[in-house]
Amino acid sequence: MDTKSVITRTIAVAGGRYAPGHLGELTQHLSFEMVDEALTATKTTQSRLRDLPSRVVVYLVLAACLFPEVGYLGVWRKLTAGLTGLACATPSAGGLGQARHRVGAAPLRWLFDLLRGPAAILGQHGTWWRGLLVCAIDGTTLTIPDNPRLLARFTKQRGNHGGTGYPQIRLVALLACGTRTLLDAVFGPTTSGETTYTPRLLRSLRAGMILLADRNFGAAKLLAQIAATSADLLVRLKNGRTMPVLARYPDGSYLSILSGLRVRVIECEITIATSAGRRTGLYRLTTTLLDPHAYPAAELIRLYHERWEIETAYLELKSSILGGRVLRARTPVGVEQEVYALLVIYQLLRTAITDAVITRPGTDPDRASFTIAWHTARDQLVQASGVIADTAIDLVGTIGRHVLANLMPARRLRVCPRIVKRAISKYQARGSNIDRTSYKATVSVEILTPTDP
Template structure:
């Protein structure tokens, strides 16, 4: 006998499709979605065939079914919602044009607010001497070569031949253990990483050890991140001046990080020269390379050099998120669907929210409500 709440797929339905919709609505319940829509000023003044809540779930479902068109994704979503709410049949599937207009009415604001609501720093019940391992990573995602996207993100007309499509830059801070993204920022491919990094630094907390790849390390970002109380393990560019001041027993050495002006105070750091994995553009290992890590933990007794090198090599990357969504095409990152910057932003926030919902289902934490 079936228990209360259990259901089986109808003929032609896949259980995986129904579970995907259930994961979205369980981790991101309607009351949270409606609150984000209202806070973004996108509440409808009249009843529509596609209410804002449904459109939010549709933008997330696009990442559950990355190979499907708008009509098929909407059909699967409406079928899942109908079964969840025990309706006899789902409402008819609107046209692609109607779905596109509904996405445009919604805009990116509700998705961003919803992400910020559910993805904030997690409560940490661990002892204060144990650090929560976090990773800061950046990825470039291709977007369609429309006039609006080319104007906002760049493109073939004046960009390098190695970058044939416009690209949006995504910077994210995530927990290594759960892969939960706790903060993110979006920008153009040519935007300075420091500008985006400052947007996520507010999510840092004492008791964290934040790992970041080469390109993040600068005097300003280091001191800002340290001001939040987090410890740091960031890779340095080869040209950065880090003179050895004292050799330590584990092979690392103490040094100092100098600011851009003579008036800036020197920041004590620890440097680890090591061998690191070499990765291709899609994040796949291709061999090894020499690397130099800079750490805020000066005492090697609690964080030996070999252990730090291992933590860096195992850091979380945005490619992991893309792989977990099943959105990669071969060895390449996906090309987004959206042809305008506002819809690109909406699609990226939807990507992060869909991943949040899936991870919440895996670890059994629905966040709020």
């Protein structure tokens, strides 16, 4: 005889017209009270109760970042899919657009300022080094729709292997390595470079941090501004720059000066060997950590590799979340609203991951899968699960349990050619003779002792 199983569940959401305003389990990291405070602080709370209250609209904009593959009406259906039995509004696409315009970008920016921070795990690999919080700074670009309203403010980039058919915005972020949580971020037209945006991020640097950056950030004036925040720095310099040798240290580094800033310089040769061959590069690193005994040169060279954590974060934002898609927004204010929403969603996911990893002492945060956290958060939103926390607080949650149950292997040292895997246009493809193999690698480092200039 056939048997049937019946599954019943109870969901707890906000009442009445506020019910669709949630993010599933992520709502526990971004509560109703936090969103209401953002609306109050930015004076964007609705003047009268509507079918789409401002709080619901904020959650709609955030939820859209979890589902970039569907339109806003599709996102609304996902927000209400788990609310069976509740009377929910049935807005039109135009109604959702008007509601997003009414709320604007200010409350999303307020929420990002509230949530940004290191979420650091004390003692974890890649997060702290010799008592300093390891941070990185770098920039990337996001592609936006091609229309006259956006082109009036944003431009298409020239060059870069033929340029792009879409306008872009530049995003520059300050990241806590290890947990990959955002400390701060700014964005705007690509007509300004990364170093032009960087001074706006210095408000988030302080003593007890060490900032990692590539050669693009090695300008003397900018390094002096970073040092003035009392944060330490470890920045790669261009090899052709002349640096005076004021004193030599036993570890191979030397004391120098850069436009009045006393720095320590480490010059080294790094060789990567694989079964396909060897490649050697020259690196010149500069740091404000002047004591060679407390901060050995060999350790600083290894530490600099942690700068790549910000590249991984951009991959998670642009590939895992956006899937390489163009942003939805078609107005400058809409772009600002959407980018802040993306940053908030990214930070919420990273916070959920960190809360899970911290329960497993000794677990490298690198082993936590961002993709699994993202997919689980999407599922929880559709089911409207975990919107309101139970009396007994679950610090890990469903998202965290999925992450911990599917930890990735410890990271191995591998290298892969830096090429486009899939050309956007077949006419720009280079053919099938490109080596796309990932190779196991070994690294050797030799600290160089330059002659006095």
